[in-house]
Amino acid sequence: MTVHQYSRISIFMIVLLSSSLCISDFCFLVSGYSLVQEPQTFYVSLSGNNENPGTVDQPWRTPSYGVSQLDAGDTLIILAGEYHLDGALHFETSANNEAPITLKGQNAILNAGGLSNDYANRDAIFLDYVDYINxxxxxxxxxxxxxxxxxxxxHVTITNSxxxxxxxxxIFSDFSDHTIIDSCETYGSGEEHGIYLSNSGDYPIVRNCLVHDNYASGIQFNADPLMGGDGIISNGxxxxxxxxxxxxGGGAAINLASVRDSVVQNxxxxxNAAGGIACWDDGNEGTNYGCKDNIFVNNLVTFEEGVGRSALQMIEGSTGNIALNNILIAxxxxxxxxxxxxxxxxxxxxxxxxHLESIDIIWNDEQGIxxxxxxxxxxxxxxxxFEPSILFQNYLLDNYHHANESPAIDMGTENYAPVRDIDGFPRPYNEEVDIGPYEYSPFGSSTAPYDSTTSSKIPTDLPLTNLYVGLILLGVLCTLAWFHYKR
Known part of the structure; x- marks a missing residue:
């Protein structure tokens, strides 16, 4: 066999190898992506029928039926109107990060007043052992x-609800990690709390919410140490x-029991009628389950005169906590x-x-000082x-933005301070950080919502990368082979 023939065979084998790489990756893409059922968008309308296919032109009638039909990647849109529920919306199909299940309303109200108080229907929306639901x-x-x-x-996310x-x-959770509650309103809870995240669920986030007029706490993170799990909520x-x-009915505005390594800011x-921010161990004996190693920064807690408990409370083994840039008024x-x-x-x-009624500001173990x-x-x-009257624009009317000459301006520390204030305005405005949730600006504050989350949509799957490399290599070798044969 001549050298020229060896050269031809070598080039042929390289081209064949490159082609095999591309074909194998193409087959992977087909099997991994194209053959998977495409995500679908379904609709529910007051004028719909559950015998319909659930399209925008032929929607379903009841939200509970619509939820029961969803698979990973699907979206259910509930069109405008007030729906008197015939049963709870029970999510039983799990999803994943690449293909979450989404329930989205368009001015939709779910009236659950007619539901029975049994296990299956007492919670209007029930997510049970399912992941990645929006x-x-x-x-x-x-x-x-x-x-x-x-x-x-x-990985359940609730927004604008x-x-x-x-x-x-x-809102209630138990034994659930990575719960996000963003830009929601909770009010009028009859027996207990507006938002209650419980039972050792880690990485919870509650941000940008209005939480008001609830009988007990506004926001409660309670790890319930005796209910199983590790008895600790971490990284909230x-x-x-x-x-x-x-x-x-009692319960601090923000009530924390056995919470660790978390941040409470802005x-x-x-x-509120009871406490401000309370850190304790849910009444368990010993000091193992107090709130430990948390950061409280740039918060404002205030009460009406003669009302309320302590603005910031650390009891029952709550150690290692840091409090900076807060305004605390008893x-x-x-x-x-x-x-x-x-x-x-x-x-x-x-x-x-x-303190609106006393010169004693701090309770240090056994006495006020x-x-x-x-x-x-x-x-x-x-x-x-400082008295509240000189701190705020209008303390009596609940306007807690800084007055023009407020002593809170530029008096804080940058240590642990969030980069934006409660209005979304950058912090600091001047060289120093303000104390409290608002950052003063003579031009007013921004009302842009603060979203600290970031995500990347760039595909980095190895098979896709191999396909691109293989195609490029194939093109180069085919070009070389063509020149070789032309010689």
Whole structure:
């Protein structure tokens, strides 16, 4: 065999190898993508029929039926109107990160007032052992127990939705990780909390929400140490929420039990009847389940005169916590701006304190003491005491933006401070950070919502990369072969 023949055979084998690479990857793409059922969008309408195919022209009639038909990647759009539910919306099909299931409303109201209070129907929307579910722009009213329950279900996101006048909770979760509640409103929970995330669910996020007029707490993260799991909620985020007029039945506006390594920032808590931010262990014996190693930064807690409990409370083994840039105002003479018991500790500085009815600002284990006494113990050395009337634009009308000459302006620290304020305005405006959830600007604050999440849509799958490389290599070798034969 001549050298020329060897050369031809070698080039042929290389071309064949490159072609095989491309063909194998093409087959992978066909089997992995093309043969999978395409995501579909279905519709529910008050004028629909469950015998229809669920298209926009022939929609289904009931939301519960629509939810039962969904597969991974599907979207169900509930068209405008008030739906009196005949049964709970029970999600039983799980999804994945690439193909979540989405329930989306278009001015849709789910009235759950006619549901029975049994296990299957007491929660208007029930997610049970399902992952990657998105709930958007839905209003849920009058459920026997909760507007939505997320049970043993991870990566559930609820956005731009309202949960009102439900029997026990607005939003409830148990044993569920990566729950995100963003830009929602919860109000009027009859027995307990507006938002209640429980049972060791890690990585919870509650942001940009209105939480008000609930009987107990506004937002409660309670790991329920005796209910199984590790008894700890870790890596949570509570930010930029307005929490007000909660707690007639007890329960702090933000109530934390056995919460660790979490951040509470940019929240505005006012006119609540019980505590402000409470950190404790849910009443378990010992100190193992207190709230530990959390950061409380740029929050405002205030009460009406003669009303409320402590603005920030650390008890029952709550240690390693940090409090910076907060405005903490106590309302009732029997409680304090900052409360710490003998089992707890805090690193606290650059805060503004005040008490509407007492000169004692801090409860230090067994006694109330003044801010001067507290600072003599080397605590809060850069913190101050100011009346609310000089801090805010209109304290009596619940306008808590900084007054033009507010002493809170430029008095904070950049340590742990969020990069935007509760209005979405960049922080700091000047060289120094302001104290409290608002950052002062003489030109007013931005109202742009703050979304700290980022995502990438760039495909990085290895088979797809191999296909591109193979095609390029094939083209180069074919060109070389053509020149070789032309010689």
């Amino acid at each position: 709930i958007e722009n839905i209003t849920v009213l009058d459920a026997p127990r909760s507007g939505i329950r997320i049970s043993w279900s991870n 309202t949960f009102g006048s439900n029997g026990k909770w607005g 985020l509570i930010e930029s929420n307005y929490v007000y007029r909660n707690g007639d 929240n505005l808590l006012f006119d 309302g009732d003479s029997g409680d304090y701006a900052l409360e710490i018991d003998a089992t707890s500790s805090i690193t606290s500085d650059y805060n503004i304190f005040y 003044t801010l001067d006494d507290w600072q003599e113990l080397s605590n809060d050395l850069h913190s101050s005491l």
